[in-house]
Structures are given as structure tokens and as C-alpha cells.
Amino acid sequence: MSDLPETAPPLALPDPPAGVDGSSTTPETVDNVAVARLYGEPLFTLPQDLYIPPDALEVFLEAFQGPLDLLLYLIRKQNFNILDIPLAEVTRQYLSYVEQIRRHNLELASEYLLMAAMLIEIKSRMLLPPKKSDDGAEPEDPRAELVRRLLEYEQMKQAAMRLDQLPVLGRDFLRAQIHIEQSLAPRLPEVSVDDLRAAWADLMRRAKLHQHHKISREQLSVREYMSHLLRRLQGQKFVEFEDLFELDRGPQVLVVSFIAMLELSRERLVEITQAEAFAPIYVRLTYEAVARA
Structure with a gap:
């Protein structure tokens, strides 16, 4: 989806510009300034056999704080009713994002894969005929536990945002300090x-x-x-x-x-x-x- 945050593709250093005859036009020195340093030693020319791996330079923007944050973003972004989540559509969008981060960071994707498995399980339970309980009560909606976790997470996230908006000493304001000289009579300390x-x-x-070595009585x-x-x-x-x-x-x-x-x-x-x-x-x-x- 175009709405979802994407990880930036791996970046590679561009090849040095070539001249008319195909030779490199990168100067060996620029005012005697090294173009790079290797183990502290200056390099005035780039090596001809320099190889940069595809994932050497990579920028990854982690826009979400976890699986619940991503799931809540998808629901609120499309104005879905959190009490009646269309799991098929949400799961499809969720897996699309997980696939993007899996290609670049498998360790980070493991957390999101666990939530994806839960979404698929809930969807499969909804496709099966509901199983009535022994006392004849209506079976619980498979989405109920997920909805409860999402509502609790949203409450904690909003509370954290309100706390962050409160003025903080040292960040939003400074404590006023006023020195007042009082002309009081000096109080002498008591002799202990x-x-x-x-x-x-x-x-x-x-x-x-x-x-004195004189013995007398006085x-x-x-x-x-x-x-x-x-x-x-x-x-x-x-x-x-x-x-x-x-x-x-x-x-x-x-x-x-x-x-x-x-x-x-x-x-x-x-x-x-x-x-x-x-x-x-x-x-x-x-x-x-x-x-x-």
C-alpha cells in the first residue's frame, strides 16, 4: 500500500564520474585533502576494485512502536469500527507491511509475524460455525480479546501523549531564582x-x-x-x-x-x-x- 510507511531501499555510493575516454575524472587530491581515511591513514584516490555491498548503507525508519501500534494505525486510518474489525482487509494490509520489513530486518519482523498469525487464527475461527457453550449462552466473538487489547493500548498511548504535553521543568520552563539581600543585624553565635x-x-x-618551685599556702x-x-x-x-x-x-x-x-x-x-x-x-x-x- 502506498499509505504504509516503507523502509528505504539500500543505498550505494555512486561511481566516480567518467571522462570522455572512460577514465575517472576524480582528482587524486583536492588541495591536498584526503578523500577518505582507512585505519587512520589518508587516501587521496579511491581504490579501483572498491566493492560496496548492497546493504552497506541502509536507512530504516521504524514508524510504529509494535504490532498493536501498527494494527491500531490501520484501523483508525480507514475509520474502521474497532468493535467490528474487518479482519480480511486489515490482515491483508498488515501482512503487506510485514513483508516489507521482513526483507530488511527479519529480527524486527518476528514480533509482527506473531500478531499476523493471531489475526489469521481469529479470521479462521470466524469462518467456522460457532460452537455453543454448555450452558447454552452465545459464543464469544473471536475478536473480543483483540479488541480489548487494542482499546487498552489506545488508552495508554493517549495518556502518554497527554503526559508528554504537560510542561516539564528544564524543557518547557525554568525555575525562577531571585536573590534577596536582607539587612539584618548580625547574630553572634553562642559560646558552647x-x-x-x-x-x-x-x-x-x-x-x-x-x-614555680615554691610551696606556699594561700x-x-x-x-x-x-x-x-x-x-x-x-x-x-x-x-x-x-x-x-x-x-x-x-x-x-x-x-x-x-x-x-x-x-x-x-x-x-x-x-x-x-x-x-x-x-x-x-x-x-x-x-x-x-x-x-
Whole structure:
């Protein structure tokens, strides 16, 4: 049939044009450009004994997705009633298409041949007298199963087409991206317990380097060092954590000073802060402490 998609016949390269005396007019070189390459080596002339098989260059256009697609195309193309398929005409057209693809691609034609055998079987069953069932009911139309498969396939094909028509991100539209700069007051990160412990461990390590071999007993008061720290912070905006400790007075004084700082922080008289992660730790008086002073 002229309506059916056909496979293109095998293509062959044309012979080089001949001159008046029958000799080839193909130039050996065209501006020193090779006419072909064989295993990476340039060829400046075509071999005289070049043989191109008939199926060397072939273009095959597979217009259908399978046997059901072809059968549905034949039925809808000629406006046949899918519930009353004229199997003789449809089978003839179907076999004509299968014969075309069988000559070029036998492996692809195997799927279509199976459907052709089913059509022939259904047609033969329709030619035989109907066999009544045991309960006396009307026998089922041999085309019923084929019609059911065709209707289901058509529904799935139409659903796939509707899905393909929906807009797809990256194909039909792009997601809008807008960068908005907000001028917010910087929020300083809170000093975690681990940061405070690491700073304290570093102080203890440095204090051991200033130990004196002098044994003495000293009465140390936490309250006294609390007052000392408050006086040290008075009038200062920020004081670095390490500057509040006297490393040369030994670990005992450091421990008391640290406890005094923790006590002041618990009473909300001092504030321990940090500009950013892994930055130096600073201590300052709170607004309540300034108000009391």
C-alpha cells in the first residue's frame, strides 16, 4: 500500500564520474585533502576494485512502536469500527507491511509475524460455525480479546501523549531564582561548652609553663576574685578571655578565677561571647551589671 510507511531501499555510493575516454575524472587530491581515511591513514584516490555491498548503507525508519501500534494505525486510518474489525482487509494490509520489513530486518519482523498469525487464527475461527457453550449462552466473538487489547493500548498511548504535553521543568520552563539581600543585624553565635572547655584547657597548659618551685599556702576566695573581675571589666567594652587570668600565679589562682567567672555568668553579671566560630572568646559586663555600678 502506498499509505504504509516503507523502509528505504539500500543505498550505494555512486561511481566516480567518467571522462570522455572512460577514465575517472576524480582528482587524486583536492588541495591536498584526503578523500577518505582507512585505519587512520589518508587516501587521496579511491581504490579501483572498491566493492560496496548492497546493504552497506541502509536507512530504516521504524514508524510504529509494535504490532498493536501498527494494527491500531490501520484501523483508525480507514475509520474502521474497532468493535467490528474487518479482519480480511486489515490482515491483508498488515501482512503487506510485514513483508516489507521482513526483507530488511527479519529480527524486527518476528514480533509482527506473531500478531499476523493471531489475526489469521481469529479470521479462521470466524469462518467456522460457532460452537455453543454448555450452558447454552452465545459464543464469544473471536475478536473480543483483540479488541480489548487494542482499546487498552489506545488508552495508554493517549495518556502518554497527554503526559508528554504537560510542561516539564528544564524543557518547557525554568525555575525562577531571585536573590534577596536582607539587612539584618548580625547574630553572634553562642559560646558552647566545648569551646569554653577548650579555652580553659589551653590556659591550663600554658599555666604549667609558668610554674614555680615554691610551696606556699594561700587563702583564695571566689567572692574576692568575682569583685576583681568586675573591677577589671569596668569601663571596658570587651576583654579577651585569656587576658582576665594571671598565668604567672599558678593553676590554683586560675581555677578560682575561672570559678568566679562562671559564677558571674550564672548571676548574669558578665556575658561571654564570640564573634564567629573558632574566633577568640570575649567577656564583657552585662547591662544589669553596668546599671548596678
